[in-house]
Amino acid sequence: MAWLVLSDGKAFEGEKFGPWIGGDHVIKGEVVFNTSMCGYQEMITDLSYAGQILTFTHPQIGNYGWHNEESEADKVLLKGIIVRELSAGEGSLHADGSLEDFCMKQNIPGLKGVDTRALTRYIRNNGTMPGIMVEELEQAAAFWQKSTPQDFDPEKHWVYQATSDEEYVIPGNGPELAVLDLGAKKNILRCLQKRGYRLHVFPAGTPSQKIMELRPQGLVLSNGPGDPARLPEIAENMGKLIAELPIMGICMGHQIMAMAAGASTYKLPFGHRGGNHPVQNKETGKVTMTSQNHGYAVSEESLRGTGFNIMYANLNDGTVEGLKHEKYPVLTVQYHPEAAPGPEENDEIFDRFAEILNAKWGEM
Template identity: 40%
Template sequence: MAKFLYLEDGTQFTGTAFGAPGVGVGELVFNTSMVGYQEALTDPSYADQLLTFTYPLIGTYGVDPRRDQGPRAVCQAAIVHTLENEPGPTGETLAQFLTTQGVPGIAGIDTRALTKHIRTCATMKALLLDAPLTASFDSTYAALHSQRHKWPTPVAATMKAPHATHHVVVLDFGAKAGIEAQLLAHGCDVTVVAPQCSLAAIVALQPDGLLLSNGPGDPTDYAACLPLIRALQARYPLAGICLGHQLLALANGAQTQPMKFGHRGINHPVTLLDSGRTIITSQNHGYTVMPSSLAGTDLVVTAVEGNDGTIEGLALRHLPAFSVQFHPEAQPGPEDATGFFTRFNQLMQEKVTRYA
């Protein structure tokens, strides 16, 4: 069955449908990873996005439930050049997985040309349809966008680590399972709470540290959470990942801006300024902290992206709080950046005396 992809600038592609029937509506982005398609599809940060895979063969090793990074796939669509519909350890193929998850897909299009178009013209709105578009793009997009499936509300949960030395509360804006797994592996009990949780409720949990997770969307849409972040950083060691990095910046007076096409892949070089060491990182974001907005704040740049110089790490001068734009849990990706969790543990271990 044919499937039809339309971009807001009039560009269109026709391919073959796979996965669930139905439409996809949202922002069109691309991921350059050669592996990890399941982790990407289940990453809550891809909510409201149509996900293009630049690697030409997708589905070569099937699906394994242990790789899921969220409770379900929340991207709006999967776009591939060639679907290699091989079974995974449980016999499930990528097409079967997307059908179960309710996510439509399109195969057989020139994803190289599509990616080059996005890189030239910037990320834009898109529609994936079962039939040719007959009305205007804008009216169809508006009608379908209000019906899109969204990332589910976070559910509070506690996970225990063997021989835990610290207790971390995660503000869940769309946390990947790999982040929680890394905290557990580093000897931390983990309690996950929704971003709307009150300061009093968090204090009652008696955490040793707070982590601001990754998540989807424009960081300025989370303005209501900034007072809570300021209150938490004044009480506990605090760390942020991806969206959490951007929110730490906003909470401390900096500004963010959208990128032309973002960073989404597992081969992004990042230079750590304290050591001069360059690591290879996993990334998934479409916004960045503006360097010019740091003047007059308590924020210090600790890492930069090797290709375009964008800010990849921040720390507060006078409080034990820091953040990274990349994904140190490496699900998928290289493990160069897992020292993030060691550093967070060290901050909690120091028992900073200025905190009540």
């Protein structure tokens, strides 16, 4: 047996799977949950989960094995996973292995047999908090007695650990777009690539002048992990480009662009993570179900005077889900239009960005 113990002392019992070092080793991370019913591969390899322990609310995970081509990144920064029932995935004919096989290869420890319904309810009622996975409760008591908040804050922001080490190009026959990689999911790049664009992907810390030296026709800021408020240098850098290029921001990219214009962000009680979040287009009234994975939101009050107008709103809690600049060709969305996993009805935002590019530069 092993345990997940939250920072307030609440403990949930389970059984180990995947790699565990043993001894006094403690697996630590912010404990979050995702309500999606499928897509565990895409979630585990989503770099936006960097530093977190991910709880799956669906009761059975792993039932279609592991398919390498469905990974959303080539590295994993997740700290651990929590499931109710772990399936070996025997029924999937085309699987490259089981979920546990992947966890062993990627050094992702897990707990199975956990009452994930109770855990999710507890987080919803008490808010997201740090947690640790241990083999003995005594380990947890000793850890929390001497722990500090800094134990869960990386010296190097998660975005700088998630981003690419160097710039690279994804070929295409169409216009060239710059992509600022804050921890980008592969499907964002695929959605842009299949529309014909040539992509030049830059690491998160790339100076604005280097991006402009490329003379791209537009810029896309990707999703990414962690607290956006701790990235003022990237926001300041991107602020220099608002009047220079058509820009689209996705998730963390949305938050960075809002900050670049002078807005602020705040932490949500337990985040938005799942494939069933209703979002309304404020211009048309249309409502779509969206895929989301974020723990922070843009403050609506802080948008006054920034030049940004709210384009999308969350119908569950009213939070800001997308922005459009009143003067410059800049739009952002908090949700994930590329899905992977989740509903695919929102990829029209890529077409809308294409229309903005066409209006700026003419038919391409």
